[in-house]
Amino acid sequence: xxxxxxxxxxxxxxxxxxxxLCASAxxxxxxxxxxxxxxxxxAGGATAARYIAKDSKGAIDVTLIEPTRRYYTCFxxxxxxxxxxxxxxxxxxxxxxxxxxxxxxxxxxxxxxxxDKKQVVLASGARVPYDRLIVAPGIDIKYDSVPGYSVDAxxxxxxxxxxxTQAQLLKAKIDGMKEGGTFVMVPPPNPFRCPPGPYERISxxxxxxxxxxxxxxxxxxxPKKKFSKQGLFMDGWQQHYPGMIEWIDPGSHGGIxxxxxxxxxxxxxxxxxxxxxxxxxxxxxxxxIAALAGLTDKNGWCPIKPETMQSSVDENIHVIGDASIxxxxxxxxxxxxxxxxxxxxxxxxxxxxAKAFPARYSNTCWSLIGKNDxxxxxxxxxxxxxxxxxxxxxxxxxxxxxxxxxQTYEESVGWYSGxxxxxxx
Amino acid sequence: xxxxxxxxxxxxxxxxxxxxxxxxxxxLGEYLAAECFTCHQLSGDHNGIPSIxxxxxxxxxxxxxxxxxxxxxxxxxxxLATALSDEEVKALAIYFNSIKPKDH
Numbered sequence: 001x002x003x004x005x006x007x008x009x010x011x012x013x014x015x016x017x018x019x020x021l022c023a024s025a026x027x028x029x030x031x032x033x034x035x036x037x038x039x040x041x042x043a044g045g046a047t048a049a050r051y052i053a054k055d056s057k058g059a060i061d062v063t064l065i066e067p068t069r070r071y072y073t074c075f076x077x078x079x080x081x082x083x084x085x086x087x088x089x090x091x092x093x094x095x096x097x098x099x100x101x102x103x104x105x106x107x108x109x110x111x112x113x114x115x116d117k118k119q120v121v122l123a124s125g126a127r128v129p130y131d132r133l134i135v136a137p138g139i140d141i142k143y144d145s146v147p148g149y150s151v152d153a154x155x156x157x158x159x160x161x162x163x164x165t166q167a168q169l170l171k172a173k174i175d176g177m178k179e180g181g182t183f184v185m186v187p188p189p190n191p192f193r194c195p196p197g198p199y200e201r202i203s204x205x206x207x208x209x210x211x212x213x214x215x216x217x218x219x220x221x222x223p224k225k226k227f228s229k230q231g232l233f234m235d236g237w238q239q240h241y242p243g244m245i246e247w248i249d250p251g252s253h254g255g256i257x258x259x260x261x262x263x264x265x266x267x268x269x270x271x272x273x274x275x276x277x278x279x280x281x282x283x284x285x286x287x288x289i290a291a292l293a294g295l296t297d298k299n300g301w302c303p304i305k306p307e308t309m310q311s312s313v314d315e316n317i318h319v320i321g322d323a324s325i326x327x328x329x330x331x332x333x334x335x336x337x338x339x340x341x342x343x344x345x346x347x348x349x350x351x352x353x354a355k356a357f358p359a360r361y362s363n364t365c366w367s368l369i370g371k372n373d374x375x376x377x378x379x380x381x382x383x384x385x386x387x388x389x390x391x392x393x394x395x396x397x398x399x400x401x402x403x404x405x406x407q408t409y410e411e412s413v414g415w416y417s418g419x420x421x422x423x424x425x
Numbered sequence: 426x427x428x429x430x431x432x433x434x435x436x437x438x439x440x441x442x443x444x445x446x447x448x449x450x451x452x453l454g455e456y457l458a459a460e461c462f463t464c465h466q467l468s469g470d471h472n473g474i475p476s477i478x479x480x481x482x483x484x485x486x487x488x489x490x491x492x493x494x495x496x497x498x499x500x501x502x503x504x505l506a507t508a509l510s511d512e513e514v515k516a517l518a519i520y521f522n523s524i525k526p527k528d529h
Contacts, residue, residue, distance in 0.1 A: 334463060341459045347459070355457045362463075364501055378501055380508050389507065394500035411501075415471025418464040 005281050034351035035060045037120055037130035039110040039289060041094060042064030042338030043073070044321030045136030046145050046423045051344035052064065052100040052242075059352045065102040065120060070368055072163040074194065075333045076416050079368060080173050082204030083109035083211070091162065094136040096425035110137075113293035115314055131348045133317045135295060136336070137287020138162070139193050142300075145283035146186065148259040156261035157278040158210075161193060173277040180215035181276030184266050186256055186279040187222050191301070193322050193331045195228035196377070198281060200367040203233065206241040207370055219273055220247045221256060221266060228330075229367060229377055234399045236369030286323035289349070293317075301325045306383035307359050326361075327387035328379070335363045337419055342383075359383040366412035372402070374409030447519060451511070454520025457513055460505065461521075466522050467527025485518035 003285050020373060036052050038045045041064050049064040063084075070091045079085040097103045114152040119127040133259075143150050145217035149157070158173065160166040177183060183205060187198035209216040227233075237245045254269025259280055266273045266280075285291070285300030295302045302319040303312040309324065311317040320343050321336030329335045349356035364378030379393035385397055396408065409415075433449040461477065475487070491497035492506035493514075509517070 064440070165431070313454050337463050338460070344457070355452070357453070361458060362505060376501070378504065380504050391464055391506050394504055410473040414471060415464045417470065418462065418466050418474055421466050421468065421470070422462045 001106045015362045017246045021272055029166060033059060034131045035061045035063070035129060036132050036347050037063045037065065037128055038134040038136060039065050039088065039113075039120060040134075040136035040287065040321070041068075041071060041105070042136060042138050043075075043333035043423055044138075044340045044420070045134060046071070046094070046097060046302065046317075047340035048134050048136065048320060048347075048425055049103050050097060050101055050423070051341055052347055053097075053103050053346065056348050056352055056354070058102065058412065060348065061104070062102070062131075063106060064094070065106045065108060065110045065122070065128065066094065067109045068164070069093065069107055072167065073333065073416075073420065074161070074163045074197070075127070075419075077160070077163045078133075078197065078201045078204045079183060080167060081174060081201065082207045082368070084368065084371075087168060087171075092420055094422045094424070096228070100425055111292075112288055113289065115293060116223045118316060125295070131316070131351055132361045134340075134343055134347070135287075135311070135319045136321045136340070137289050137292055137302070137325065139284040139286065139331070140288050142285055144282040145189075146256060146259055146280055149254065149280055149282055153259065153261040156264075157259060157399055159278045159281045159391070160279060161188070161197075161281050161284070166288075170279055173279075175212070177209075177213060177216065177277040179213055180217075180273065181213070182217045182219060183209075184219045184221060184273050184275035184278045186259065186266065186278075186280045187220065187224065187227070189223045189283050190243065191331065192281070192284045193340065195330050195332075196233075196365050196367045199227055199229065199233045200369075201279070202245060203236065203240070203367070206237065206244050209244065210241060216244065218245045219275075220245070221253050221268060222247060223272065224249055225249055225254060228365075229375060232375045232396055233367075233369065236373060240370035240373065250277070284322075286319075289425050290319065290323050291361075295319060297325070298379055305399070306386070306388045307342070309343040310346070318347065325387075328390045329361060329363055329381055329388050330365065332363055332365055334365065334415075335361075337422060338362055361388055364415070366408065366415060368412070370411055372406040374405055374407075374412050376408055376412070387392075435477065450516040450519050451523055453513065454518070456518035457509070457517050458520050461517070464501075467524070475520050478524055480518070480521055481523045482518040483516075485521055486514055488529075489514045489517070 007294035034150045038049045073090045076090050094105045098105045110120050111123050119129050158166045158170040160170040161199040176419040185276040246357045258267040264275045290302050302324050304324045309318045309320050311319050322331040338361050348354035371399045375396035381388050382391050464474045465477045469476045489506050492502045
């Protein structure tokens with residue numbers, strides 16, 4: 001509001017001084033503002049939209065295209081499964097971005113990008129022109145990467161690797177599992193969204209079972225030989241949930257051969273596991289719009305220029321968050337939020353000649369193992385010539401005091417409030 | 426009389442350049458602060474991560490230097506602080522001092 005009034009005063013002041021040059025005023029007022037369009041209203045896209053709008057003070061037209069009206073964060077969705085958060089508390093609306101930041105929030109699907117005409121095509125058929133585009137679609141699931149898995153199977157063995165209804169379904173499966181039953185998880189192969197996520201999820205499911213179904217068992221059939229914060233998780237599982245969790249590496253199960261949602265069987269090379277409830281998280285790829293626009297490489301992710309997050313194939317497009325190949329930076333909400341700020345700065349520099357400072361990248365991933373037992377891993381990065389490179393890192397240690405673990409959990413709660421305010425205003 | 430004018434002029438020039446430098450530092454601080462806002466809230470609200478809004482510049486610099494020297498615990502803050510130069514710490518101090526907590 002104040003911005004609008006100030007800009008109005010500046011304009012009227014100018015007109016008063018140059019009454020004789022009135023003819024030039026309409027041209028000035030009618031001059032089209034440069035346009036930034038953002039596809040995807042998650043941790044990357046919504047942050048970028050907010051920073052472009054906030055820092056350009058109305059000089060850039062910002063349009064955010066996001067199909068859902070309420071965004072449920074993937075981060076902290078595990079805490080919802082464990083009973084530490086309500087579903088409501090991980091949901092966020094776009095009202096502030098629209099009303100306080102003057103961002104045009106369009107609830108529609110972006111179905112293609114006409115890179116020659118610099119337009120985004122919506123499912124409704126409308127076209128949205130851009131001068132600079134940010135593509136932040138997050139991930140899509142590669143259903144066929146797990147034999148037997150499908151969109152239909154996700155209704156029985158939820159992946160819940162996109163939050164919202166899938167997370168609610170998984171919670172219903174956990175809470176409804178028969179007493180003393182077996183829960184099976186198939187985690188994804190690298191690279192995937194939120195490297196410690198599947199293991200925090202196991203911790204939170206175990207926590208839920210400990211309260212209401214203490215004889216339940218959890219089996220993890222991992223396609224990977226090792227995983228993020230492995231020592232910390234395994235130590236925590238031993239302490240909080242002794243005898244409940246069995247992690248089986250690919251050397252021991254021989255590989256996932258088939259999952260069957262009808263019989264609830266998960267067949268590996270060496271054994272068949274019968275589940276009473278299951279979570280199958282397939283391999284992932286950049287959100288499909290990125291591939292449709294020709295922004296992905298042969299592995300399904302988008303190569304970028306480290307300093308600006310510009311696509312390696314189109315300088316008018318920036319790709320941020322999980323869809324991008326940010327090298328050492330993990331696919332996390334924190335990383336996406338960090339990358340969004342570099343892209344937003346580069347776009348302001350390109351469109352309104354704002355000052356561009358060097359890109360700064362950082363990440364921290366907090367995980368909760370049990371009540372008041374938080375751990376974290378993080379790093380600072382720099383934009384190298386070819387890729388984003390780590391400059392220093394840290395990780396929690398096995399055997400830390402209860403106080404420190406409780407403090408780490410508390411810190412993660414503060415971070416959730418901070419980052420969601422930074423994303424959604 | 427002449428020397429008085431001369432001294433005044435020097436004084437004004439020095440003051441002028443200082444003012445510009447502070448403004449530049451604030452802009453630098455605003456850019457650097459984007460990294461802080463992933464955890465610390467612009468509104469001054471806080472639950473688990475302290476507010477850093479409206480601090481005195483000396484206090485801000487003192488705490489940041491303690492993190493840089495690893496005299497104050499927090500692996501997150503030590504990692505971030507050691508990546509900052511003296512000038513960048515000063516710039517952040519000026520920026521955060523310049524914003525006030527939101528009224529509730």
